[in-house]
Amino acid sequence: MKILVINAGSSSLKYQLFEMEGTVVLCSGIVERIGLESGIITHKTFDAEGNATKVKKELPIPNHNVGLTEVVALLTDGENGVIQNTDDIQAVGHRVVHGGEFFNKPTVITTEVKEKIRECFQLAPLHNPANLQGIEDCTNIFAKATQVAVFDTAFHQTMPSKSYRYAVPAELYEKNGVRVYGMHGTSHKYVSETAIDYLGLKGKNSKVITIHLGNGCSMSAVRNGECIDTSMGFSPLDGLMMGTRSGDIDPAVVFYLIDKLGMKSDDVYDLLNKKSGMLGITGDSDMRDIEARFNAGDEAAILGLHMYTYRIKKYIGAYLAALNGADAIVFTAGVGENDHGVRLLAANDLEHLGIAVDVAKNDKLRASDIEEIQTADSKIKVLVVPTNEELEIALLTQKIIG
Ligand SMILES: Nc1ncnc2c1ncn2[C@@H]1O[C@H](COP(=O)(O)OP(=O)(O)O)[C@@H](O)[C@H]1O
Numbered sequence: 370m371k372i373l374v375i376n377a378g379s380s381s382l383k384y385q386l387f388e389m390e391g392t393v394v395l396c397s398g399i400v401e402r403i404g405l406e407s408g409i410i411t412h413k414t415f416d417a418e419g420n421a422t423k424v425k426k427e428l429p430i431p432n433h434n435v436g437l438t439e440v441v442a443l444l445t446d447g448e449n450g451v452i453q454n455t456d457d458i459q460a461v462g463h464r465v466v467h468g469g470e471f472f473n474k475p476t477v478i479t480t481e482v483k484e485k486i487r488e489c490f491q492l493a494p495l496h497n498p499a500n501l502q503g504i505e506d507c508t509n510i511f512a513k514a515t516q517v518a519v520f521d522t523a524f525h526q527t528m529p530s531k532s533y534r535y536a537v538p539a540e541l542y543e544k545n546g547v548r549v550y551g552m553h554g555t556s557h558k559y560v561s562e563t564a565i566d567y568l569g570l571k572g573k574n575s576k577v578i579t580i581h582l583g584n585g586c587s588m589s590a591v592r593n594g595e596c597i598d599t600s601m602g603f604s605p606l607d608g609l610m611m612g613t614r615s616g617d618i619d620p621a622v623v624f625y626l627i628d629k630l631g632m633k634s635d636d637v638y639d640l641l642n643k644k645s646g647m648l649g650i651t652g653d654s655d656m657r658d659i660e661a662r663f664n665a666g667d668e669a670a671i672l673g674l675h676m677y678t679y680r681i682k683k684y685i686g687a688y689l690a691a692l693n694g695a696d697a698i699v700f701t702a703g704v705g706e707n708d709h710g711v712r713l714l715a716a717n718d719l720e721h722l723g724i725a726v727d728v729a730k731n732d733k734l735r736a737s738d739i740e741e742i743q744t745a746d747s748k749i750k751v752l753v754v755p756t757n758e759e760l761e762i763a764l765l766t767q768k769i770i771g
Pocket residue numbers: 378379380381382582583584585612654655656657658660702703704707708
């Protein structure tokens with residue numbers, strides 16, 4: 370059975386095509402820098418021995434729809450494509466960021482499910498519209514395939530009410546579902562399970578802090594494989610500082626912008642989601658561009674990176690308190706896996722809490738597999754675990770369609 374997985378992030382579209390017998394990856398790829406001046410598509414096909422052939426294209430990708438059209442052309446390309454025609458795919462597993470209180474597990478997509486995903490647009494404005502667009506496009510392109518939604522919010526459903534409730538009048542939760550949902554759950558689940566397995570703690574007591582740093586960023590405190598707290602909230606705007614999102618901010622700022630500066634609420638929402646975070650402080654949202662400026666001594670980039678990593682450090686402290694210690698902290702996603710500078714700034718000067726990073730190990734790491742970067746006397750392990758949301762989604766999709 371062939372399952373295609375579509376993972377639409379806020380700045381990227383990742384995909385993998387699996388032959389589920391033996392979970393063999395037939396091809397995989399990423400469309401990056403969506404919405405920026407120039408986009409990049411990297412497409413890899415694998416032969417029976419697992420050797421990759423890579424195609425890289427640079428072109429403007431104004432939105433996810435254009436990205437997906439390019440991907441389908443690569444999949445079905447007469448010479449290099451991995452499928453003869455679109456009917457070869459039995460199921461498409463879609464990452465959907467926000468499932469609200471509607472979904473706590475994967476589901477086969479129906480008209481009703483699409484309506485509920487649409488109802489959550491306001492809660493994840495950079496994601497759910499792209500996710501639904503992907504579902505509509507794939508329903509047209511892969512007409513014979515079963516479409517399945519896997520929700521970012523599902524893993525966080527184990528949080529206790531003291532973590533997920535906001536201190537606002539109770540009926541806002543009871544009647545309107547105003548609560549912490551948390552996102553990136555598929556990634557937090559995958560990397561925490563991988564770390565727990567790696568540490569030999571499966572079925573035993575375990576405490577892990579997962580740090581997902583992509584364009585969107587979030588952290589989770591995971592006890593015995595279950596999420597007990599997470600940094601994103603009602604929407605993916607909360608918590609850590611991100612590529613274009615502010616993260617934690619005093620809500621009084623919103624009223625100041627509206628009442629004193631005369632901004633419309635839509636514009637404030639746009640400002641906090643699309644013009645803030647690293648973009649707001651440095652003028653760039655892509656961490657590779659910011660790192661280059663940081664290394665050249667650019668003041669805004671230096672401030673931005675210090676703000677970004679200081680907030681991660683504060684959440685590490687908070688989750689060490691919530692869990693009463695940890696076996697490991699785990700860095701993952703585009704920035705977490707690739708940016709040694711961010712990892713070092715976020716996890717240095719934490720010896721008092723039992724965390725010490727080995728600078729040389731961290732510097733030379735090029736993670737394609739799970740790696741340890743702590744010093745010999747660090748009480749807590751510091752791991753880099755490449756996330757694989759696509760594999761997790763493929764397995765969940767296979768399970769649901771039997
Ligand atoms: N080698 C690298 N060094 C630093 N940052 C990187 C590197 N490769 C990717 N990134 C950063 O990772 C981020 C994208 O991460 P990703 O997990 O793909 O995001 P998303 O899924 O939210 O679109 C971008 O900010 C990008 O600059």
